[in-house]
Amino acid sequence: MPLDAIPVVVVHSATNQIGDNAVLSGNAPVLLHEIAELTRKLLDSGESSAIDLRALPLTPADLDWLREALGQGQVAATLEAEGESTLSETICPGVWWVTHHNENGAVASEFIEVTFVPELLKAHPDDVRIGLEHLDLLISDLSNDSVST
Amino acid sequence: MQGPLIDTLARQGVTRRAFMKYCATLASMMALPPAAGRAMAEAMAAAPAAAKRPSVIWLPFQECTGCTESITRSHSPSLEGLIFDAISLDYQETLMAAAGHQAEEALHAAMKANEGKYLLIVDGSIPLGLDGAYSCIAGKSNLEALKEAAKGAAAIVAMGSCAAYGGIPKANPNPTGAVSVSDIIKDKPIINIPGCPPIPVVMTGVLAHFLTFGSLPELDGKGRPKAFYGETIHDRCYRRPFYDQGKFAKTFDDEGARNGWCLFELGCKGPVTYNACATVKWNGGTSWPVESGHGCLGCSEPDFWDAGGFYKALSMPADPLKMVANAAVVGAAAGVAISFANRGKKSAAKSAHETTTLADLEK
Numbered sequence: 336m337p338l339d340a341i342p343v344v345v346v347h348s349a350t351n352q353i354g355d356n357a358v359l360s361g362n363a364p365v366l367l368h369e370i371a372e373l374t375r376k377l378l379d380s381g382e383s384s385a386i387d388l389r390a391l392p393l394t395p396a397d398l399d400w401l402r403e404a405l406g407q408g409q410v411a412a413t414l415e416a417e418g419e420s421t422l423s424e425t426i427c428p429g430v431w432w433v434t435h436h437n438e439n440g441a442v443a444s445e446f447i448e449v450t451f452v453p454e455l456l457k458a459h460p461d462d463v464r465i466g467l468e469h470l471d472l473l474i475s476d477l478s479n480d481s482v483s484t
Numbered sequence: 485m486q487g488p489l490i491d492t493l494a495r496q497g498v499t500r501r502a503f504m505k506y507c508a509t510l511a512s513m514m515a516l517p518p519a520a521g522r523a524m525a526e527a528m529a530a531a532p533a534a535a536k537r538p539s540v541i542w543l544p545f546q547e548c549t550g551c552t553e554s555i556t557r558s559h560s561p562s563l564e565g566l567i568f569d570a571i572s573l574d575y576q577e578t579l580m581a582a583a584g585h586q587a588e589e590a591l592h593a594a595m596k597a598n599e600g601k602y603l604l605i606v607d608g609s610i611p612l613g614l615d616g617a618y619s620c621i622a623g624k625s626n627l628e629a630l631k632e633a634a635k636g637a638a639a640i641v642a643m644g645s646c647a648a649y650g651g652i653p654k655a656n657p658n659p660t661g662a663v664s665v666s667d668i669i670k671d672k673p674i675i676n677i678p679g680c681p682p683i684p685v686v687m688t689g690v691l692a693h694f695l696t697f698g699s700l701p702e703l704d705g706k707g708r709p710k711a712f713y714g715e716t717i718h719d720r721c722y723r724r725p726f727y728d729q730g731k732f733a734k735t736f737d738d739e740g741a742r743n744g745w746c747l748f749e750l751g752c753k754g755p756v757t758y759n760a761c762a763t764v765k766w767n768g769g770t771s772w773p774v775e776s777g778h779g780c781l782g783c784s785e786p787d788f789w790d791a792g793g794f795y796k797a798l799s800m801p802a803d804p805l806k807m808v809a810n811a812a813v814v815g816a817a818a819g820v821a822i823s824f825a826n827r828g829k830k831s832a833a834k835s836a837h838e839t840t841t842l843a844d845l846e847k
């Protein structure tokens with residue numbers, strides 16, 4: 336049974352509608368300082384870092400606030416591996432918002448990565464080698480084909 | 485199975501990126517810094533899967549099979565499942581096809597063939613009353629079976645709160661004289677994986693650690709792997725900001741409850757409970773008790789059944805019998821509870837909390 340088949344109704348109470356103040360904890364703006372610090376480190380030493388958003392006391396509204404503040408940059412990549420992962424650069428180049436979903440579509444982990452390119456996007460030399468083998472195979476097929484025609 | 489783990493996984497259709505993603509998530513669950521995810525991925529990818537396919541023997545004692553239910557939920561199509569395949573589960577009553585004498589033979593054959601090397605997993609507590617007659621398998625008391633199997637084990641995993649601390653069977657008045665594994669076995673390394681039931685991925689995570697590093701993870705004072713039990717539910721609870729602001733739900737259907745405020749006054753034991761629910765969640769990451777609107781019961785701590793009541797705030801006196809006699813005191817304590825709405829007062833909550841071993845408030 337899909338989860339939405341369970342008839343749960345969210346009742347928005349008056350305080351909920353007063354606005355985001357009801358659920359914002361004030362912990363998100365502080366994070367901007369940390370992100371700035373990590374960005375400085377990236378520029379100075381080239382060292383990448385990450386913030387585990389699940390390890391911090393952030394409400395869903397805090398996360399929305401942060402997401403909105405950092406915005407959506409030019410690059411967004413999707414990885415299909417045991418559930419979808421999205422890696423999108425924010426309007427601050429080098430600051431990436433990384434969300435891993437599991438097979439059920441639930442968020443399994445969520446990070447802010449401060450790096451030129453997220454590790455997950457780079458191809459590993461071992462995998463590149465396998466790709467090369469495949470290319471060689473394609474090429475040899477090509478010459479086989481030309482012989483037969 | 486040969487070659488590094490990553491090759492084994494690749495043969496099963498798991499890509500390197502899927503594996504890196506798994507490690508990043510595992511690191512987050514283990515409360516490790518994000519960079520640890522990459523280090524783990526490298527170590528685990530290179531680890532030889534072949535040499536270390538240890539024999540695992542799983543003995544069920546005084547238990548409800550909830551722990552087995554939980555573990556099997558983790559692992560049909562998922563990556564943890566594949567890592568789980570890297571062990572040889574030689575005896576598990578619920579999962580094995582063999583029964584009766586056949587099963588007993590499998591058990592003894594595995595114990596003999598892997599003497600000194602197998603990993604023994606135990607779920608359930610061990611009753612000592614009536615010479616152990618309360619729980620027997622194949623005519624042998626749990627006590628005898630545990631001692632026999634422990635002798636040749638490299639290490640023992642006490643799976644679930646019953647094996648780790650006695651659990652429900654040990655709850656007052658403990659009619660069967662139930663005790664934990666560590667109450668009986670003193671000469672083997674014992675890893676406690678408490679929880680009622682434990683989170684599936686914690687179990688597979690400990691196994692992954694064992695397989696990749698060939699060693700047991702670091703344990704805390706209660707014998708639990710620090711990686712998963714290093715922080716309290718409260719430390720990573722998404723309702724924590726409301727606790728810090730002193731915003732509490734007072735009933736399960738009031739304004740505060742609807743706004744998702746802190747459940748401390750409704751009896752949440754998150755502040756004294758070390759477990760990974762707040763990050764790992766349950767049912768494949770769908771939700772977890774506090775997210776569903778119910779406080780933490782403290783199920784991964786010793787004697788949580790006798791901690792004074794699931795719906796009583798931690799700062800209230802714990803002994804339910806005394807509660808009746810001292811109704812006036814209870815009223816006073818309820819008032820005090822409200823002022824505990826900040827971290828600095830943790831120790832005040834501790835002294836107000838009478839007998840329970842749960843009151844491990846200092847982090």
Ligand code: SF4
Binds near residue numbers: 723
């Ligand atoms: S007391 Fe419970 S609900 Fe409140 S912040 Fe702590 S863990 Fe979360």
Ligand code: SF4
Binds near residue numbers: 782
């Ligand atoms: S939230 Fe608390 S009681 Fe519930 S499963 Fe987790 S540790 Fe156990």
